[in-house]
Amino acid sequence: MKYKNITVRNLSKLDEEFNLSAEFNVSVDEKEKKYLSALGSKYKGQKTRSFHEVAELSKPRVIERGALCYQSSPNGLINLYIAKENKENKGGIQIITLKDSRITASYLVWYISQTYVQEYLSLFALGAVFSYIPISAFNKLIIPIPKSQLLNVVNESVDEVRISINNNPLRHLISLYYQEFTENFKRGNYMSAAIMAGAVGESIVYMYLLEKEVPESLLQRKTFGNLLEFIQIMKSEETEGFPLNHFMELQKLRNKAVHPGIAKDNVQPEAELEKPDFACLDNIVRYFGL
Numbered sequence: 001m002k003y004k005n006i007t008v009r010n011l012s013k014l015d016e017e018f019n020l021s022a023e024f025n026v027s028v029d030e031k032e033k034k035y036l037s038a039l040g041s042k043y044k045g046q047k048t049r050s051f052h053e054v055a056e057l058s059k060p061r062v063i064e065r066g067a068l069c070y071q072s073s074p075n076g077l078i079n080l081y082i083a084k085e086n087k088e089n090k091g092g093i094q095i096i097t098l099k100d101s102r103i104t105a106s107y108l109v110w111y112i113s114q115t116y117v118q119e120y121l122s123l124f125a126l127g128a129v130f131s132y133i134p135i136s137a138f139n140k141l142i143i144p145i146p147k148s149q150l151l152n153v154v155n156e157s158v159d160e161v162r163i164s165i166n167n168n169p170l171r172h173l174i175s176l177y178y179q180e181f182t183e184n185f186k187r188g189n190y191m192s193a194a195i196m197a198g199a200v201g202e203s204i205v206y207m208y209l210l211e212k213e214v215p216e217s218l219l220q221r222k223t224f225g226n227l228l229e230f231i232q233i234m235k236s237e238e239t240e241g242f243p244l245n246h247f248m249e250l251q252k253l254r255n256k257a258v259h260p261g262i263a264k265d266n267v268q269p270e271a272e273l274e275k276p277d278f279a280c281l282d283n284i285v286r287y288f289g290l
Contacts, residue, residue, distance in 0.1 A: 035120035043144035043286065051141040054100040055108070063089050068096040068105040080109055082179075102145050106175050106290035110282075111143065146289030147241070150208055170207045174200055178290055181281075190276055191257040197281045198224060198254025201247050204288055205231065208242075224251050243287050249280035 039048070063069060067083045071093045082105055098105065111117060124137030151171055181196035202224040209219055209230055219227065228247055236242035253276055 031116075031119045031123055035116045038114070038116040039142055039144070046147055046286070047145040048142045049100065049103075049145060050139065051143055052139040054103045054143055055096050055098050055138075057094045057096055057135055057138070059089065059092060059094055061089055063087050063093060063095065066105070068098070068108065070094045070096055080112060082106075082109070102149060102289065103143060104151070104175075104290055106178055107146065107285065108143070110178075110285055110290060112141075114282075117141070144286070146285075146287060148288045150204070150211060151289050170203055170210075174203045174207070175290060177203060185278070188275075193278075194253045194257040194276055197278055198250055198258070200281065201250040201254075201284060202227060204284065205247060208236075212236075224254065243283055246280040246283040246287075250284065253278070253280070 057070065063083050063086065065083055065085050069079070069081050069083055071079045071081075071091060096105075096108070098108070112121070121133050121137060121141070124140075125133055151174065177196050177199040181193050181200060184190075184193040184196060205224070205227045206219060209227065210216060212234065214230060219230075228244065228251065231237070231242060231244055231247075237244040256276075
């Protein structure tokens, strides 16, 4: 399943080395400032690592299902996607192998899909026919580490990093929900996207409460709203900085799509569905990862 196509600039051979155009250089400066500004504001207080510290690129002969793939194409697009099946690598596809369990394939795709990251990477695109982004450009990327390690577990020592992947079924379910959200959003199925986004949020809250040793018997058959009430009672927002407001916004988006009494007021005959603002989901992903 393809997650994101990154549109890049096609450069001539001259452009690969330098470009003295004032317009070009102003654009570069603005995009770089936008990228650095976003890192400073959207991820304030979060730890970061450079791309080469958390991932590496390679060209294996066989691409395995679940691998994070990076591929150039002649139409000026850079394709970044997760392989759905095992296949022979005939097209020079590069695989991004992750070395830090705090960064998952889904999280990295989400991060690179942000507009300010895409625009920044496009500055380094080379090739007049097959556009590509060199490894050196990827290595310049700064990757914010999610604040919460609920979805991934990592044990670090001074001289090495020992990675322990959290194989909790809920962890896998969250990833599936997010993939469904992405597919529906890209196709303009906004009501379905809102439902799946809500499922992502509800599953994260459910998993969080289990981690806090709330008995599962108390959580079963509870609604999204009921689970958020647990968070309020525990005062997790005050003690841990739990992003409760973003979850409450996400719950409202989901309810607009799920409950007929609310949904009927948001659907006008012969009118296109309004595109929801999923900024609340982005903020949740920044905090918890995927």
